[in-house]
Amino acid sequence: MAKTPSFTCSACGARFSKWSGRCDNCGEWNTIAEEMPLSAGPALKSLGSRRGRAMELSDLGTEEAPPPRTTSGLDELDRVLGGGLVPASAILVGGDPGIGKSTLLLQAAAEFARKGLKTVYVSGEEASAQVRMRAARLGLTDAPVQLAAETNLRDILTTLETERPALAIIDSIQTMWADNVESAPGSVSQVRAAAHELTSFAKRIGVSVVLVGHVTKEGQIAGPRVVEHMVDTVLYFEGERGHQFRILRAVKNRFGPADEIGVFEMTGSGLTEVKNPSALFLSERGNPSPGSAVFAGIEGTRPVLVEFQALVAPSPHAQPRRTVVGWDGGRLAMILAVLEARCGIPFTGLDVYLNVAGGMKISDPAADLAVAAALLSAREDAALPADTVVFGEISLSGALRAVSQTENRLKEAQKLGFTSAILPRGGKTAANEGMKLTQMSDLSVFVGEIFGA
Ligand code: TYD
Numbered sequence: 001m002a003k004t005p006s007f008t009c010s011a012c013g014a015r016f017s018k019w020s021g022r023c024d025n026c027g028e029w030n031t032i033a034e035e036m037p038l039s040a041g042p043a044l045k046s047l048g049s050r051r052g053r054a055m056e057l058s059d060l061g062t063e064e065a066p067p068p069r070t071t072s073g074l075d076e077l078d079r080v081l082g083g084g085l086v087p088a089s090a091i092l093v094g095g096d097p098g099i100g101k102s103t104l105l106l107q108a109a110a111e112f113a114r115k116g117l118k119t120v121y122v123s124g125e126e127a128s129a130q131v132r133m134r135a136a137r138l139g140l141t142d143a144p145v146q147l148a149a150e151t152n153l154r155d156i157l158t159t160l161e162t163e164r165p166a167l168a169i170i171d172s173i174q175t176m177w178a179d180n181v182e183s184a185p186g187s188v189s190q191v192r193a194a195a196h197e198l199t200s201f202a203k204r205i206g207v208s209v210v211l212v213g214h215v216t217k218e219g220q221i222a223g224p225r226v227v228e229h230m231v232d233t234v235l236y237f238e239g240e241r242g243h244q245f246r247i248l249r250a251v252k253n254r255f256g257p258a259d260e261i262g263v264f265e266m267t268g269s270g271l272t273e274v275k276n277p278s279a280l281f282l283s284e285r286g287n288p289s290p291g292s293a294v295f296a297g298i299e300g301t302r303p304v305l306v307e308f309q310a311l312v313a314p315s316p317h318a319q320p321r322r323t324v325v326g327w328d329g330g331r332l333a334m335i336l337a338v339l340e341a342r343c344g345i346p347f348t349g350l351d352v353y354l355n356v357a358g359g360m361k362i363s364d365p366a367a368d369l370a371v372a373a374a375l376l377s378a379r380e381d382a383a384l385p386a387d388t389v390v391f392g393e394i395s396l397s398g399a400l401r402a403v404s405q406t407e408n409r410l411k412e413a414q415k416l417g418f419t420s421a422i423l424p425r426g427g428k429t430a431a432n433e434g435m436k437l438t439q440m441s442d443l444s445v446f447v448g449e450i451f452g453a
């Protein structure tokens with residue numbers, strides 16, 4: 001039977017029967033590439049009743065405790081993993097080229113190895129000597145990590161079979177190739193085949209694997225999105241060029257909370273942990289200025305303080321600009337609409353720019369009120385008090401909704417020297433003595449009290 005090609009989007013994994021410039025499913029451009037099916041043999045038949053038997057949940061046995069997690073000692077990493085590395089788990093670490101994935105994983109490999117976990121670091125991008133040079137720069141040459149520079153999947157599986165490590169790091173999945181797949185390394189078929197082989201092999205012999213994946217939009221190299229479904233945990237390593245800090249974010253985790261973040265700083269001798277990210281994000285804050293509001297947010301399970309900066313200016317354009325960095329543009333439009341419809345404050349004819357200082361991306365819904373505060377402060381040219389944090393969700397009616405973890409947000413603010421907070425009514429605040437709390441139930445009350453409008 002002749003093999004018929006199919007076309008797959010490297011960004012979202014959708015399949016098509018013909019090529020097109022834009023993926024109908026996710027809307028990305030130039031991400032669709034041809035791939036050949038693995039094999040076109042006869043359809044699979046059942047092997048009879050002895051194989052693939054299902055069992056009762058209660059039969060799985062309760063007396064056997066799950067094997068313990070191993071911690072690396074890098075708290076920022078361990079927390080994002082959900083409290084350490086789970087044995088025989090598959091993890092994908094994605095990120096832009098040059099962001100620091102290899103650095104992070106070499107450091108992690110060294111720490112796990114020092115904890116007694118047998119660790120193999122397979123590099124398909126650099127020769128062993130180069131990896132060793134990097135290790136020297138990071139001060140890790142004494143760590144008992146085994147290095148291999150290989151790209152052929154068969155060789156790697158053989159290495160894993162003979163070495164039987166507890167942890168294998170594959171850097172990167174785009175450089176691996178399986179010789180039974182007829183396409184170039186980095187293509188969707190190769191990436192998918194290599195990821196499938198590695199994860200299923202690792203599960204079978206009880207090895208944890210970390211797959212490194214570059215995220216690029218150029219279609220040339222397949223994005224690791226197609227791999228996300230195959231692994232237990234997906235971590236993204238993010239950061240802005242020109243900023244030193246990097247964020248490791250769990251976007252999927254079978255063994256821990258998603259959305260958890262770890263914060264690192266890239267230095268001349270590798271990545272160092274940032275134990276107090278709020279201090280880092282607020283470090284560049286100068287004197288109180290109009291358009292600035294400090295938001296007491298929660299990222300994953302930890303409180304993080306960041307500064308929202310807004311600029312509102314008369315627009316020379318027929319269609320005023322709405323530019324937002326680090327937050328959701330749709331949400332900004334909603335806040336502007338609520339301010340206009342419920343509080344009578346129009347932004348027509350005004351350009352609006354919103355930015356999260358430091359390049360952090362915020363997804364916490366409690367940011368609404370901080371954004372509204374920054375926008376109003378910019379529009380009225382009146383600075384908010386410097387010692388105040390703001391948080392709360394805004395509904396379409398203009399009501400302020402209580403948000404999760406009020407106490408923790410306030411505690412973090414207090415720790416960083418803030419003495420007052422503006423927040424919605426409701427939510428537990430018992431443990432926040434010494435903090436001046438201004439609690440409100442409606443956005444129009446906020447506008448009246450804070451800006452006298
Ligand atoms: P790298 O880990 O190679 O990125 P990736 O594997 O994601 O492509 O990191 C490359 C960048 O990090 C490079 O620009 C140099 C910088 N870097 C440091 O600033 N300090 C260091 O100690 C190391 C090893 C790298």
Ligand code: MG
Binds near residue numbers: 101102103125171
């Ligand atoms: Mg690398």
